[in-house]
Amino acid sequence: MPGAPGGLAGLALLAVLLALPALAPAQPVPLPTLSIGIEEATSPRQVSVLIELLLIFTVLSMAPAILLMMTCFTRLIVVFSFLRNAIGTQQMPPNQVLVGLALFLTAFIMTPVFVQINETAVTPYMAEEVGAEEALRTAAVPIREFMFKQTREKDLELFLGLAKSPRPQNKDDVSTFVLIPAFMISELKTAFTIGFILFLPFLIIDMVVASVLLSMGMMMLPPIMVALPFKILLFVLVDGWYLIVGSLVRSFGV
Template sequence: MRKFLLLAGGVAVLAAVPLPALAQTIGQAADQAQGAAAGLAQGSISGRAMQILLTLTVLSLAPGILMTVTSFTRIVVALSLLRSGLGAPGVPPNPVLISLALFLSFFVMTPTFETAWREGVDPYNQGRITEAQALDRTSQPFKTFMLSHVRRDDLHMFVELSRKPAARSADLPITTVMPAFMISELRRAFEIGFLLLLPFLVIDLAVAAVLMAMGMMMLPPTTISLPLKIIFFVLVDGWSLVAGSLVRSFGHA
């Protein structure tokens, strides 16, 4: 009986409302629903557009980022000095040398890449953090990597030049850490290159001395020393030793 009375009351209320007013109310509700749906779609499209823009920006800056905040600089400079020590400027070719340095850098930087993806990129793709938070969380693992390999003297010099001291190294801006890290990497690359060049220098001196003692001063020493350096490098498994030493220089077991 109660349900019947409620139903009858509802019908009476609807009957009391004029039809034009009822149609106008329904039309306004439909317009509001469409506007809300359009707003949600626009927000989704704007978010996707921002993600695409950030992705294109990162890809365009990838070469600079690769050379600045990773192990690529040390590895490629050391390999270039090794090639110069062999005395064959075009062997191995530049694409091969850069590819080797690139994959060795990926091997060294894999933990850093995984941390940056897990803490910054993946939460941003899921919409759980903003662009600013994603940038800060993504850059933090790279700054930690750079601080673990930068020379304190170089870092101190750039802190003085920037005139932005900090109580801790972790509080320094990444724009201060990056140039200090680059200078440190170049220094270490030249130190490794010097050690790589020493055996080849000994071979060059020995060949030159033997040729002079034999009176063959018109014969270029590099003609004799190049095959000797190549066979020496192959016999000691030089590429494996150099690659392993470069990777271990970053603290890998």
């Protein structure tokens, strides 16, 4: 058939050209290397910088615990959890919403404390006017004042006795490691007290609905299912979020 040999030759030439790159030696692909080692420091400043970085990473890793232990976050999230259980909405609002609301309220309530820490400790330290130890001592003062205002004397005496510490003459004699757990259990008691008060109106609705259903002979109908719309309606009519959030913020003296 005319033209067939030429066509076959062209196809053979094209196959050879395509196979040449595969037959050529593969070029080495440069790979990055990573080396970790310990070298001798040439100045004390290099050692101090490494120690500061280690302390910063340690504080960052403990930031969630610091947020839970030394701020108002614990009271807020416990009360919100009690509220959700009292209404009986199961996972509404979801945990992410409650935690986010508690975090923003924590930032709002703790803003005066954070501003004072920034003015008295962080800014002088960044300007190299004070050392790290003095900056930490200065930053602890506003936090300790906040915790002292929310801590009951009974709880403070409990941990002073457990630590076998001598009776302090003033607040400065109280160790921070004694103050933090006393502040925590005081916050938990306050949060549980508020949660109990929140439960009462919703418990009354549950009891009324259960009594009505029982008197009507509807024993197979779950009272919780019938009471839930009434509890949500009550919470909306009284503007519950406004009342609860306002009361929580005012309870910290804001």
